[in-house]
Amino acid sequence: MNGTKGRIERFGPSCVNSATSYFPFVTSLASELSQIVGARHVLQRPTELLVYQSDALPGYHKRPRLAVFPGTRDEAIAVVRALHRAQAPYVPRGAGTGLSGGALADDVVLIGMQRMRRIIAVDPVRRAATVEPGVVNANLTKAATPFGLHYAPDPSSQSACTIGGNVAENAGGPHCLKYGVTLNHVLAATVVLPGGDVVQLERHSESETGYDLIGAYVGSEGCFGVTLDVTVKLTPNPEGICTMLADFTSVDDAARATSAIVAAGILPAALELLDHGTIEAVESSIYAAGYPRDAAAVLLIEVDGALAGLDDDVTAVQRLCRECGAREIRTATDATDRARLWQGRKKAFGAMGRVAPHLAVQDAVVPRTKLATILARNAEIAARHRITVCNVFHAGDGNLHPNVPYNGNDPDEAARVHAALREIMEMCIAEGGTITGEHGVGLDKLGFMETLFTGDTLDAMCRLRTAWDPERRANPGKVVPMHSCREWLAAPGAHT
Amino acid sequence: MTALPPAARSAALPLPGSDNCVHCGFCLQACPTYLALDDENDSPRGRIVIMKAIADGALSFDDTDAQLHLDRCLGCRACETACPSGVPYGQLLELTRERGAARRTLPVVARLILFVFSNAPLLAVSMWKARVFRATGIPSLLARIPGRLGFAMAMLASTRRSAAGRNRSYSPRSSVARGKVATLDGCVMEGLFAPVNRATERTLAANGYMLVKAESQRCCGALHAHAGDASTARELARANIAAFEASGAEFIAVNSAGCGAAMKEYGHLLAGDSAWSERARAFGAKVRDVSELLAAAGPAQGGTLDVKVAYDAPCHLLHGQRVSAPPLAVLAAIPGLELVPLTDNDQCCGSAGIYNLVEPEISDLVLASKLRNIAASGAPVIATGNPGCLMQIGAGLLRSNGVAQSRHPVELLDASYAQRI
Numbered sequence: 048m049n050g051t052k053g054r055i056e057r058f059g060p061s062c063v064n065s066a067t068s069y070f071p072f073v074t075s076l077a078s079e080l081s082q083i084v085g086a087r088h089v090l091q092r093p094t095e096l097l098v099y100q101s102d103a104l105p106g107y108h109k110r111p112r113l114a115v116f117p118g119t120r121d122e123a124i125a126v127v128r129a130l131h132r133a134q135a136p137y138v139p140r141g142a143g144t145g146l147s148g149g150a151l152a153d154d155v156v157l158i159g160m161q162r163m164r165r166i167i168a169v170d171p172v173r174r175a176a177t178v179e180p181g182v183v184n185a186n187l188t189k190a191a192t193p194f195g196l197h198y199a200p201d202p203s204s205q206s207a208c209t210i211g212g213n214v215a216e217n218a219g220g221p222h223c224l225k226y227g228v229t230l231n232h233v234l235a236a237t238v239v240l241p242g243g244d245v246v247q248l249e250r251h252s253e254s255e256t257g258y259d260l261i262g263a264y265v266g267s268e269g270c271f272g273v274t275l276d277v278t279v280k281l282t283p284n285p286e287g288i289c290t291m292l293a294d295f296t297s298v299d300d301a302a303r304a305t306s307a308i309v310a311a312g313i314l315p316a317a318l319e320l321l322d323h324g325t326i327e328a329v330e331s332s333i334y335a336a337g338y339p340r341d342a343a344a345v346l347l348i349e350v351d352g353a354l355a356g357l358d359d360d361v362t363a364v365q366r367l368c369r370e371c372g373a374r375e376i377r378t379a380t381d382a383t384d385r386a387r388l389w390q391g392r393k394k395a396f397g398a399m400g401r402v403a404p405h406l407a408v409q410d411a412v413v414p415r416t417k418l419a420t421i422l423a424r425n426a427e428i429a430a431r432h433r434i435t436v437c438n439v440f441h442a443g444d445g446n447l448h449p450n451v452p453y454n455g456n457d458p459d460e461a462a463r464v465h466a467a468l469r470e471i472m473e474m475c476i477a478e479g480g481t482i483t484g485e486h487g488v489g490l491d492k493l494g495f496m497e498t499l500f501t502g503d504t505l506d507a508m509c510r511l512r513t514a515w516d517p518e519r520r521a522n523p524g525k526v527v528p529m530h531s532c533r534e535w536l537a538a539p540g541a542h543t
Numbered sequence: 544m545t546a547l548p549p550a551a552r553s554a555a556l557p558l559p560g561s562d563n564c565v566h567c568g569f570c571l572q573a574c575p576t577y578l579a580l581d582d583e584n585d586s587p588r589g590r591i592v593i594m595k596a597i598a599d600g601a602l603s604f605d606d607t608d609a610q611l612h613l614d615r616c617l618g619c620r621a622c623e624t625a626c627p628s629g630v631p632y633g634q635l636l637e638l639t640r641e642r643g644a645a646r647r648t649l650p651v652v653a654r655l656i657l658f659v660f661s662n663a664p665l666l667a668v669s670m671w672k673a674r675v676f677r678a679t680g681i682p683s684l685l686a687r688i689p690g691r692l693g694f695a696m697a698m699l700a701s702t703r704r705s706a707a708g709r710n711r712s713y714s715p716r717s718s719v720a721r722g723k724v725a726t727l728d729g730c731v732m733e734g735l736f737a738p739v740n741r742a743t744e745r746t747l748a749a750n751g752y753m754l755v756k757a758e759s760q761r762c763c764g765a766l767h768a769h770a771g772d773a774s775t776a777r778e779l780a781r782a783n784i785a786a787f788e789a790s791g792a793e794f795i796a797v798n799s800a801g802c803g804a805a806m807k808e809y810g811h812l813l814a815g816d817s818a819w820s821e822r823a824r825a826f827g828a829k830v831r832d833v834s835e836l837l838a839a840a841g842p843a844q845g846g847t848l849d850v851k852v853a854y855d856a857p858c859h860l861l862h863g864q865r866v867s868a869p870p871l872a873v874l875a876a877i878p879g880l881e882l883v884p885l886t887d888n889d890q891c892c893g894s895a896g897i898y899n900l901v902e903p904e905i906s907d908l909v910l911a912s913k914l915r916n917i918a919a920s921g922a923p924v925i926a927t928g929n930p931g932c933l934m935q936i937g938a939g940l941l942r943s944n945g946v947a948q949s950r951h952p953v954e955l956l957d958a959s960y961a962q963r964i
């Protein structure tokens with residue numbers, strides 16, 4: 048970063064040299080922030096900032112200058128306003144479970160939201176809850192359980208990730224196939240904009256008045272503001288649930304079964320595929336779920352809804368799986384058995400840690416009808432680059448997650464992983480897919496944006512961002528590559 | 544694209560198992576210090592980052608921030624139970640502390656305690672003094688004064704048992720023979736909870752185990768290993784291996800979860816000692832929590848005890864040894880006993896060995912949420928199988944309401960047997 052100082056008029060000093068202009072004042076900024084949140088909740092020494100250098104994709108390390116942890120809404124607003132006065136760039140962080148390098152940036156002030164974890168209200172009549180952004184996803188469902196309700200979007204990381212992070216990434220999860228992703232469940236949000244204004248985004252009804260700001264905000268990856276509270280829909284627990292585990296001797300058969308089920312007009316609550324490598328990792332972990340170790344792939348299928356009609360769906364799913372070559376179909380016997388089957392799926396990513404010291408993961412969405420072909424091409428690319436790809440993904444909505452366990456200390460192996468994943472993503476794009484289903488662009492997928500979008504589209508995205516964050520201090524360097532922003536480039540003294 | 548990790552540093556010391564950590568964050572919500580302090584530096588993931596940086600040579604052992612956050616770890620190992628990747632957190636911490644031990648001095652209290660526990664005659668005298676003091680009734684009187692002194696008094700007072708609890712007897716009537724068992728006396732258990740040790744012996748005998756004595760056994764060394772004093776821990780382990788081998792016991796019964804967890808891991812502790820590693824592994828395989836032996840035998844039903852009990856799982860039993868069902872089986876063998884749920888009963892109470900003495904503020908924060916949950920459960924008796932937890936919860940209860948009590952599950956079973964057998 049080496050913008051020329053002094054010639055900036057349009058955007059203020061931050062736009063050219065945002066990351067460094069506040070450096071001389073970092074100590075006084077730290078003491079100002081300490082006065083807002085208490086000295087214990089401001090970190091500035093390098094050792095204490097180490098863990099905040101990465102999210103759950105620890106290949107990326109970015110060093111924040113300071114970290115500040117507001118405990119209340121008022122503190123969070125005061126923090127953002129202080130950063131505005133200091134013209135300091137910042138990045139919000141929830142639980143740091145992101146898989147795209149989203150909650151990190153060099154030389155910024157990191158705003159950790161984990162202290163704001165109050166459940167403000169649960170309204171069983173309106174079927175809604177209002178929560179602070181640091182509330183952990185699973186804790187929201189826990190709070191709704193006494194009312195027979197739950198929060199439907201259930202990322203596999205739900206025992207750790209925060210609602211604020213979910214909103215920023217528009218998180219999905221196994222049950223989003225039927226119930227929709229985060230965006231479909233957010234009714235309102237209060238946000239403090241980078242300039243310090245506090246805005247209330249709301250969605251009143253289907254017939255919207257004005258622009259849909261919730262639509263723009265959900266999935267904005269921390270670039271539009273800091274979420275202060277969120278009101279979400281709660282979903283009634285279904286009357287009946289049936290969870291099945293179908294096992295296949297070829298991945299191709301499992302992929303065909305997936306298409307067959309959806310083509311038959313059945314909408315399962317969840318439809319997940321785990322291949323052999325993933326099954327091995329899960330079964331070696333403490334979350335061993337009893338998946339057959341000799342299967343080439345398993346489908347974890349859940350159907351739910353009113354008791355009437357549930358059995359028909361179950362029978363149809365079982366028949367379609369058998370027709371596509373399923374060897375065996377196991378049905379969960381009770382709630383404990385169901386939880387065990389799900390734990391294996393939800394902890395699969397973590398369980399890969401035992402396979403090799405490093406792990407790369409991608410997140411592509413492909414047309415479901417092409418699943419079988421794409422998986423075969425995946426395997427072919429992996430073999431050519433001599434790497435292992437373990438697949439575990441939301442098959443029902445074609446959201447692939449190729450996981451590659453590898454040894455990053457071997458530069459040759461690391462380079463092969465790099466090349467293979469790039470090839471896989473390009474192939475997915477060529478087949479009509481896209482580069483992220485739920486993990487967000489962050490840093491990790493920046494390089495694909497220009498393959499996926501035209502210059503005009505990227506420029507439109509830049510302008511949208513500028514409307515929320517004219518000084519570009521919110522989570523700098525994410526989502527849209529800087530050099531694709533025309534307005535930005537036109538600014539005097541701009542850098543890319 | 545996925546960035547490549549930084550190249551391994553040449554001066555790196557190995558930290559086996561640390562590479563398993565994929566930074567997923569699943570352990571955060573399991574960690575009592577993260578929940579109490581809200582900083583990832585006080586979470587398992589943060590501490591692993593720090594330990595890796597030390598092992599890599601990127602951070603010095605003397606780094607005060609690193610020390611601060613590692614010292615604040617309770618060592619409860621709840622993070623291991625939550626971790627899908629099998630990161631051996633407890634081992635990473637002990638290895639890091641062992642490497643750092645040479646370069647730093649522990650707080651005076653900690654050094655004093657460790658010294659006393661490694662010195663048998665001194666320990667005996669200290670425990671005797673504590674019992675004499677307890678018998679004066681002064682600790683009960685002072686239990687409610689504010690501050691650490693009051694807390695220490697409450698801990699001591701909570702170990703007191705009524706005459707009825709001290710003098711139970713019944714004759715075992717089991718028809719099956721289940722093998723020879725030697726019990727670990729345990730420093731604190733024999734020193735302050737002798738009635739629980741007698742209850743352990745009686746209930747084991749009542750379930751068909753034949754008790755043999757392991758003479759000249761020592762402290763298990765757990766506190767030393769946790770604090771990084773691995774050489775004393777190894778010395779104590781070797782003494783115990785010899786003592787229990789000589790007893791001819793098939794099983795080694797332990798009623799202190801912290802000691803049991805450490806003894807099951809003697810194999811790991813002495814892995815580098817070729818003369819002892821095999822014997823240590825064989826020893827570890829014989830160690831059982833007392834509840835495991837009782838559960839394997841049924842256990843036999845006793846007489847009715849009309850009491851409401853909540854069970855709190857000791858970390859070193861649940862997370863350290865992964866023993867969860869057997870203590871419940873022990874309680875289930877008591878007719879009339881109503882087991883009520885206790886929210887977050889898998890979370891640490893803040894005792895954690897000598898942690899409550901060296902990190903009192905955080906320990907208090909962790910204990911406070913335990914006491915809130917206990918109050919909400921409505922149970923007058925809390926069952927938990929570890930001396931540290933018995934004292935921590937016992938003291939907390941004494942100071943807060945003076946009503947509820949903490950008891951070892953075998954004490955309750957013993958009382959039930961005394962009704963009937």
Ligand SMILES: Cc1cc2nc3c(=O)[nH]c(=O)nc-3n(C[C@H](O)[C@H](O)[C@H](O)COP(=O)(O)OP(=O)(O)OC[C@H]3O[C@@H](n4cnc5c(N)ncnc54)[C@H](O)[C@@H]3O)c2cc1C
Nearest residue numbers: 141142143144145149203209211212215218219269274485
């Ligand atoms: C094992 C594992 C499984 C996963 N499974 C899924 C899955 O099934 N589906 C899925 O969608 N994702 C999944 N993820 C990814 C991740 O959990 C989600 O992206 C999650 O939404 C991130 O939440 P977080 O609180 O950890 O946010 P972080 O990682 O801390 O941050 C993510 C982004 O949100 C922003 N942000 C956080 N809080 C705020 C706030 N209050 N205001 C504004 N911006 C904010 C950050 O700046 C960053 O850009 C998984 C991750 C792991 C490790």
Ligand code: SF4
Nearest residue numbers: 564565567568570626
């Ligand atoms: S759960 Fe395990 S792998 Fe995940 S961050 Fe914690 S220690 Fe690392």
Ligand code: SF4
Nearest residue numbers: 574616617619620622
């Ligand atoms: S041992 Fe307990 S306190 Fe220490 S990091 Fe693990 S969960 Fe946290």
